[in-house]
Amino acid sequence: MDAIRPSLLNMQPYEAEILPHADKLDANEYPEDLPEWFKKKLSLVWEKGIHSNRYPDATHSSLKRAIADYAGLDDSLVSLGNGSDELIRSILIATCLEGRGSILVSPPTFSMYAIEARSLGIPAISIPRNPDTFALDLPACTEAIERDNVRVVFLVSPNSPTGTPLTAEELDWARSLPESIAVVIDEAYFEFSQATVVPELERRPNWIVLRTFSKAFRLAAHRVGYAIASADMVRALEVTRLPYNLPALSQWAAQLALEFADDLLANIPTLLADRDRLRAELSLIPQVQVWPSSANFLYFRVRDWDLAQLQQQLIQRGTGLRYTGGGLRLSVGTPAQNCRFLVNLRAILAPVPQHMA
Ligand SMILES: *Cc1c(COP(=O)(O)O)cnc(C)c1O
Numbered sequence: 001m002d003a004i005r006p007s008l009l010n011m012q013p014y015e016a017e018i019l020p021h022a023d024k025l026d027a028n029e030y031p032e033d034l035p036e037w038f039k040k041k042l043s044l045v046w047e048k049g050i051h052s053n054r055y056p057d058a059t060h061s062s063l064k065r066a067i068a069d070y071a072g073l074d075d076s077l078v079s080l081g082n083g084s085d086e087l088i089r090s091i092l093i094a095t096c097l098e099g100r101g102s103i104l105v106s107p108p109t110f111s112m113y114a115i116e117a118r119s120l121g122i123p124a125i126s127i128p129r130n131p132d133t134f135a136l137d138l139p140a141c142t143e144a145i146e147r148d149n150v151r152v153v154f155l156v157s158p159n160s161p162t163g164t165p166l167t168a169e170e171l172d173w174a175r176s177l178p179e180s181i182a183v184v185i186d187e188a189y190f191e192f193s194q195a196t197v198v199p200e201l202e203r204r205p206n207w208i209v210l211r212t213f214s215k216a217f218r219l220a221a222h223r224v225g226y227a228i229a230s231a232d233m234v235r236a237l238e239v240t241r242l243p244y245n246l247p248a249l250s251q252w253a254a255q256l257a258l259e260f261a262d263d264l265l266a267n268i269p270t271l272l273a274d275r276d277r278l279r280a281e282l283s284l285i286p287q288v289q290v291w292p293s294s295a296n297f298l299y300f301r302v303r304d305w306d307l308a309q310l311q312q313q314l315i316q317r318g319t320g321l322r323y324t325g326g327g328l329r330l331s332v333g334t335p336a337q338n339c340r341f342l343v344n345l346r347a348i349l350a351p352v353p354q355h356m357a
Contacts, residue, residue: 019320084225101151108325163293191216
């Protein structure tokens with residue numbers, strides 16, 4: 001049909017696999033639902049505090065203030081999105097449209113940047129990471145920026161799917177970029193890594209930090225993400241976003257989550273200890289190569305295996321995980337889910353005993 005942009009015709013809508021019979025360790029979500037007492041509080045807000053016939057707060061003023069408190073900054077430096085996914089789109093609209101430039105991504109990394117760019121007709125330049133260390137290829141990135149009219153560089157720390165944080169050298173490289181290029185630093189896993197560039201933002205008007213309530217705060221169902229940036233950048237994001245982008249219940253859920261952050265985040269040290277144990281167990285399996293992670297997931301490869309097939313076998317045995325970027329990404333689950341994963345993987349990889357061969 002001629003009415004549709006031809007470049008959209010060969011694009012597929014985003015789909016996430018549904019794994020009804022497997023542990024859901026494929027999307028880096030927090031393994032437990034919100035506690036009962038929290039849901040009761042939120043239900044009460046829904047019953048008594050929300051006028052369903054009225055539009056929600058278009059300026060997110062009260063939630064913005066709570067986020068500014070949590071992140072230790074002024075609320076004029078915060079913009080909220082329907083998930084970070086919406087903020088990524090707002091950033092692209094605010095910077096690259098009207099033929100103003102392309103974006104730079106370094107796979108394996110979060111796929112949404114390139115997907116959203118392409119849907120807007122913005123070229124996505126890919127400079128792959130080192131396949132063994134996942135370090136950025138900085139000389140090639142610099143060359144691409146000069147050659148391909150790059151307007152936004154998307155960095156993630158810790159990176160998904162690899163779990164690796166930005167190195168000091170990579171951060172220095174980002175600092176060296178001119179202010180005409182926006183630098184996005186996606187800190188979706190901040191509550192796990194505790195590493196942030198937010199204190200530096202004051203000196204970097206072209207930097208944007210992205211965070212989300214979808215992971216450590218267990219609000220993936222509510223779709224709340226936020227950007228922290230200079231007042232000028234925040235204003236551009238506010239101009240480009242949809243007016244009522246955040247449903248009232250989602251705004252309330254995020255605000256309650258911040259009010260009870262100490263309770264909701266209390267188990268993170270335990271989850272990180274589980275991650276380290278899981279990694280130690282994995283590294284004992286001779287065929288497995290597993291990387292250090294500063295997030296709530298692990299990335300690994302298995303020598304001499306077709307990983308797509310290994311993923312399918314694990315799903316059949318009850319462990320759902322992601323095959324992406326040439327490796328397998330596994331969210332840290334509950335202790336029982338982690339244990340099941342190890343049992344399943346060992347069963348698949350174990351050599352057939354001689355007497356049964
Ligand atoms: C999960 C994740 C997000 C979260 O996106 P939302 O739209 O807020 O759910 C953002 N960035 C990265 C790198 C992620 O892994």
